[in-house]
Amino acid sequence: MSQNAEPTWTPPQHPVVVLMGVSGSGKSTIALRLEEATGWDFLEGDDLHPQANVDKMASGTPLTDEDRWPWLEAIASWIREHTAAGRAAIVTCSALKRAYRDILRVDDNVVFVFLHGSVNEIGTRVRHRKHQYMPPSLLDSQFQTLESPAPDEHVVTVDVDRTPREITATILETLHQDPESQP
Ligand SMILES: Nc1ncnc2c1ncn2[C@@H]1O[C@H](COP(=O)(O)OP(=O)(O)OP(=O)(O)O)[C@@H](O)[C@H]1O
Ligand SMILES: O=C(O)[C@H](O)[C@@H](O)[C@H](O)[C@H](O)CO
Numbered sequence: 001m002s003q004n005a006e007p008t009w010t011p012p013q014h015p016v017v018v019l020m021g022v023s024g025s026g027k028s029t030i031a032l033r034l035e036e037a038t039g040w041d042f043l044e045g046d047d048l049h050p051q052a053n054v055d056k057m058a059s060g061t062p063l064t065d066e067d068r069w070p071w072l073e074a075i076a077s078w079i080r081e082h083t084a085a086g087r088a089a090i091v092t093c094s095a096l097k098r099a100y101r102d103i104l105r106v107d108d109n110v111v112f113v114f115l116h117g118s119v120n121e122i123g124t125r126v127r128h129r130k131h132q133y134m135p136p137s138l139l140d141s142q143f144q145t146l147e148s149p150a151p152d153e154h155v156v157t158v159d160v161d162r163t164p165r166e167i168t169a170t171i172l173e174t175l176h177q178d179p180e181s182q183p
Helices: 027-038 051-058 065-085 098-104 119-127 136-145 164-174
Strands: 016-020 041-044 089-092 110-116 156-159
Touching: 016 027, 016 065, 016 098, 027 041, 027 089, 027 110, 027 164, 041 065, 051 065, 065 089, 065 098, 098 110, 110 164, 119 136, 156 164
Parallel strands: 016 089, 016 110, 041 089, 110 156
Antiparallel strands: none
């Protein structure tokens, strides 16, 4: 794990954790584990894609910025409701570009966790899974679009070459939550 935040960084008391990364990096897998461990509200960001976006991806065409803006705004609204209410939460969203993350970073309660892996490693995973609409052929464009978080974004980066349990424990420790709370 590399923690890009300053050494003195303390997690917010009621964080909204955005699990980001390319398709197949493990966002949903880790989010479900975090949800089980913490009981925090959970949004699968893909559930807010309009049908046109889903159809486009299913046909093997990458989304454009224009396709993504309204989707990102919808996720940001959900995040804002939670930070305003002081409710901790977990969200999955690819958030591939900095401009996308800037929309989601509604205030200091938002903590991005970047699930980082190589195209080979994640490629093997997506070829071996079944997904409702996302074809493995779109993985290259996901990596081409990805802007790795810059140090000043204070994103927590976690390598995905470990078990989901280990990755989740690392994230819980970073958030000052009990890693033993995982079922
Ligand atoms: N740490 C891990 N080790 C091994 N396999 C993993 C790990 N994390 C996830 N996987 C597997 O990799 C595949 C992709 O994971 P997952 O669906 O959670 O990714 P995702 O980022 O949510 O993908 P998408 O954005 O396309 O929905 C799944 O088959 C999952 O079981
Ligand atoms: O920004 C994007 O291109 C999309 O969010 C994709 O990442 C897909 O939604 C996801 O990978 C499928 O699950």
